[in-house]
Amino acid sequence: MGETKSGGALAGLRVVDLTRVLGGPYCTQILGDHGAEILKIEPPGGDETRAWGPPFKDGFSAYFLGVNRNKRSIVLDFAQEAGREALLHLLADSDVLVENFKPGTLERWGLGFKEVLSQRFPRLVHCCVSGFGADGPLGGLPGYDAAVQAACGLMSVNGEPDGGPLRIGVPIVDLVTGLNAALGIMLALQERTRSGKGQSVDVSLYDCGISVLHPQIPNHLLSGKVPGRTGNAHPNISPYDSYATKTAPLFLAVGNDGQFAKLTSLLRCPHLAKDERFASNSGRVLNRDALKRELEERLTQHDCEELAERLVRNGVPCGAVRSVEEMIRHPHTRHRGMIVEKDGYSGTGAPIKLSRTPATYRRLPPALGEHNTEFDLAPQTRSTG
Incomplete structure (x- = not known):
């Protein structure tokens, strides 16, 4: 990937990225896709996700490749004074510092934001991504996505009604934490345009996991009932579930009476919309099981993909239940630019589309320490590990 003339919405913004694994790197890739300069600072052993495979390509794990494009890699050892001094040197010309160390780590190195960095760099925006935050009953404890899914209640509402709690198949807590970190950084930068001052952004996996429990939390607060597992069904809406067809499962997401009337008309059973149960x-x-039997009696007469397109084009929200491979092959995925293929790199495209300053894919994910020599660092910090 080469440099492009399009600067991006965040062109001119420099971000020092001390994060590893997923939540932090996902955040900084968003910023990098939109033009920010991302300096990924890694310890001598590198981001551990470099080894999270297979699959691998040219020594890179797919996991690492997925969230580390548009970044430079610099190796620094913060256990050494030279590494800490090099970081301070880089921060002198930077706007944002993102880190996901265990709370208190920067302070032990003499680099605490409140005590040191905010005094030395008053315009610096600092974002700390942590498991549970720095204080409180769980403050300072480590957090990983699946463990936080369990602790914050997400697993308890995921899975079939007659099964046990189930981890959501994607690392949803890490990903939503990365999104909130990026949003928090942008909020702080916007406020800086008024005050001229930076601030610290505190984003924890625990808080972010709780934040996506909708409608389960408001349902419980209003009714007092403990939310349970509903499988593919929605606790508040019907028909909102996966249904059998002749060929493959179809997910219906019918959100109002008008859509339900259209569905029954297209399935040639309009009397269901007038049935007092439905x-x-x-x-x-209340009668979701009976409704599912009635609908599947009609749906199993149709090809899934063909019916899904006919329904959605007639105003009935739905989707054929596809595999990842089928989704990647779908022409709309390509049309929306959601698969990037450039200079031997393949990855997920940026979902935010800006009309004048679109996301760009300028740099391949970096080799460990690839860019140390591009910066004026002390000689003892130039090792690539």
């Missing part, structure tokens, strides 16, 4: 959403929720 005439309103609350009735459909």
Whole structure:
């Protein structure tokens, strides 16, 4: 990937990225895709996800490749004074510092934001991504996605009704934490345009995991009932579930009475929309099992993909249940630029589309320490590990 003339919405912003694994790197890749200069500072052993495979390509794990494009890699050892001094040198010309060390680590190195960095660099925005935050009953404890899914209640509402709690198949807590970290950084930068001052952004996996429990939290706060597992079904809406067809599962996401009437008309069973059991959403929720039997009696007469397209084009939200491979091959995925293939690199495209300053893919994910020599660092910090 070569440099492009398009600067991006964040062109001119320099981010020092001390994060590893997923939440932090996902955040900084978003910023990098939109033009920010990302300096990925790695310890001598590198980001551990470099070894998280197979699969591998040219020595890079797919996991690392997925969230580390548009970055430079510099190796620094913060256990050494030279490494800490080199970091301070880089921060002198930077706007943002992102880190996901265990709370208190920067302070032990003499690099605490409140005590040192904010005094030395008053415009610096600092973002700390942690498991549980720095204080409170769980403050300072380490957190990983799946463990936090368990601790914050997400697993308890995921899975089939007659099964046990189940981890969500993607690292949703890490990903939403990365999104919130990017949003928090942008909020702080926007405020800086008024005050001229930086600030610290505190984003924890625990908080972010809790934040996505909708509608389970408001349901519980209102009703007092403990939310359970509903499989593919929605606790508040019906028909909102996976249904059998002749060929493959179809997910119906019918959100109102008008959509339900269209569905029944297209399936040639309009009387269901007038049935007192199904005439309103609350009735459909209470009688969801009976409704599912009625709908599947009709749906199993149709090809899934063909029916899904006909329904959605007629205003009934739905989707054929596809594999990842089928999704990648779908022409709309390519049309939306959600698969990037450039200079031997393949990855997920940027989902945020800006009309004048779109995301760009300028740099391949870096080799460990690849860019040390591009910066004026002390000689003893130039090792690539």
